[in-house]
Amino acid sequence: MSTKGDRLWGGGYEEATHPLVQRMNASVSYDQRMAREDIVGSVAHATMLRDQGLIEPSDHVAILGGLAAILKEIEAGTFEWVEAREDVHMNIEAALRDRIGAPAGRLHTARSRNDQVALDERLWLRRRLLGLAARLVELIGALSEQAWDKRDWPMCGYTHLQRAQPVTLGHHLLAHVEGFERDLDRVLAVLDRMDVCPLGAGALAGTTLPVDRNKTAALLGFSRVARNSLDAVSDRDHLLDTLSAAATGMTHISRVGEELVLFASAEFGYVKLPDAFTTGSSLMPQKKNPDMAELIRGKSGRVTGNLVSLLVTLKGLPLAYNKDMQEDKEPLFDAVDTWEDCVVLLRDMLPAARWQKKTLADALDRGFLLATDLADVLVGHGVPFRESHERIAVLVNALVKEGTTFRRAGATRIAAELGVPREAVADALSVRKALRKRDVVGAPHPARVGREARAASRRAVKMAAEVVRRQAPCEAEVLLAAAG
Numbered sequence: 001m002s003t004k005g006d007r008l009w010g011g012g013y014e015e016a017t018h019p020l021v022q023r024m025n026a027s028v029s030y031d032q033r034m035a036r037e038d039i040v041g042s043v044a045h046a047t048m049l050r051d052q053g054l055i056e057p058s059d060h061v062a063i064l065g066g067l068a069a070i071l072k073e074i075e076a077g078t079f080e081w082v083e084a085r086e087d088v089h090m091n092i093e094a095a096l097r098d099r100i101g102a103p104a105g106r107l108h109t110a111r112s113r114n115d116q117v118a119l120d121e122r123l124w125l126r127r128r129l130l131g132l133a134a135r136l137v138e139l140i141g142a143l144s145e146q147a148w149d150k151r152d153w154p155m156c157g158y159t160h161l162q163r164a165q166p167v168t169l170g171h172h173l174l175a176h177v178e179g180f181e182r183d184l185d186r187v188l189a190v191l192d193r194m195d196v197c198p199l200g201a202g203a204l205a206g207t208t209l210p211v212d213r214n215k216t217a218a219l220l221g222f223s224r225v226a227r228n229s230l231d232a233v234s235d236r237d238h239l240l241d242t243l244s245a246a247a248t249g250m251t252h253i254s255r256v257g258e259e260l261v262l263f264a265s266a267e268f269g270y271v272k273l274p275d276a277f278t279t280g281s282s283l284m285p286q287k288k289n290p291d292m293a294e295l296i297r298g299k300s301g302r303v304t305g306n307l308v309s310l311l312v313t314l315k316g317l318p319l320a321y322n323k324d325m326q327e328d329k330e331p332l333f334d335a336v337d338t339w340e341d342c343v344v345l346l347r348d349m350l351p352a353a354r355w356q357k358k359t360l361a362d363a364l365d366r367g368f369l370l371a372t373d374l375a376d377v378l379v380g381h382g383v384p385f386r387e388s389h390e391r392i393a394v395l396v397n398a399l400v401k402e403g404t405t406f407r408r409a410g411a412t413r414i415a416a417e418l419g420v421p422r423e424a425v426a427d428a429l430s431v432r433k434a435l436r437k438r439d440v441v442g443a444p445h446p447a448r449v450g451r452e453a454r455a456a457s458r459r460a461v462k463m464a465a466e467v468v469r470r471q472a473p474c475e476a477e478v479l480l481a482a483a484g
């Protein structure tokens with residue numbers, strides 16, 4: 001008589017499980033997203049088992065054929081996922097048994113779900129992070145093109161959201177490119193650090209069978225194998241690294257979203273967002289709401305939440321595998337999906353945004369953005385900067401009280417008040433000239449902005465090629481395709 005109760009395996013149980021156990025225990029509703037990776041991992045494992053003489057070549061052929069057929073069903077959406085089979089690993093193994101019979105029972109030789117899930121997550125992450133890197137490269141490329149196009153469009157630069165000094169729209173856009181390039185860098189760094197194969201760690205202590213871990217790793221495109229079996233099955237650092245990179249990346253996107261919301265408002269009027277990314281109000285007929293800009297701003301909250309969620313889940317877990325770790329997948333999947341969607345939205349929304357050149361330039365007229373430049377004129381005439389700062393502050397205060405601007409007050413009057421030549425003041429009060437004077441590395445001289453934009457585009461092209469190179473299928477994937 002079976003002593004398993006309603007369990008898939010094991011023995012010696014005296015009671016059936018509590019009615020909630022199956023639902024609580026099952027992860028198949030979400031970990032089925034790693035089906036492809038689970039199958040690719042099994043192809044590599046089975047191939048290594050065959051090469052080591054641990055399974056017969058005929059079993060290997062049957063296993064690969066069965067797995068390929070199962071993957072086709074899964075991709076066609078006809079595969080039947082069963083909650084009672086708990087997770088993606090057992091669903092596929094059970095389906096393989098249904099399909100090919102006895103040889104299926106040899107696939108799990110020298111393997112545990114603990115090293116299997118650790119592997120699947122790495123393979124899934126590798127595929128998704130490379131996709132994300134490709135999208136980031138596209139975003140960077142699109143933004144760099146915009147920046148080139150608008151390299152000499154003057155606009156207000158802000159600190160404290162107060163008008164501060166002139167920059168160009170191209171310079172502003174390139175500032176965001178810098179952040180996105182760092183995001184890309186982080187993604188590639190995560191990929192490099194997690195390039196370690198956990199398979200062969202077994203449940204926690206390796207295996208007594210003569211497996212070849214290097215062989216499995218090579219078939220799966222990993223450059224090295226995990227050195228410690230306990231760590232191999234309990235390490236989720238690459239998930240934390242991904243979530244942390246995602247939280248940072250989403251913070252960048254969120255800040256762009258905020259700027260788009262602000263700049264698209266009537267109060268700024270700097271940009272018109274394309275209709276494809278705005279929606280109407282159910283009540284107010286005149287409204288065009290920047291929902292997508294708002295949502296990419298808002299979604300950073302949930303991604304940061306996902307990072308915190310996994311940190312808290314892992315904190316305090318003893319070595320090695322613990323079931324708590326099953327909770328690692330939903331935050332990971334959600335963060336990667338959300339991040340990628342937001343990158344794509346931004347990639348498509350930004351090039352379609354219509355920036356308002358005149359409104360951007362007109363705003364420079366109010367707010368005394370050239371006050372620092374005037375102070376620099378005094379410095380050029382030997383006045384210590386602290387004193388010239390003071391004198392310009394007094395001048396600005398007086399003009400504010402009169403309700404006038406530098407331009408309306410005029411160079412002649414200002415030059416007289418400051419005791420410097422009119423020409424120097426007129427120069428300092430020209431936005432065009434002010435931008436050209438900002439000719440140091442990293443500053444918004446339009447020619448420099450143009451060169452930086454071109455350099456960013458070139459880097460994007462190089463990175464695109466690097467991502468494609470890394471996307472080459474591993475040997476196990478090729479074997480799987482051949483078996484199908």
Ligand code: ARG
Nearest residue numbers: 027087113114117321325326
């Ligand atoms: N579904 C499990 C998870 O995601 C797979 C590993 C289960 N291992 C085990 N010993 N129960 O973590």
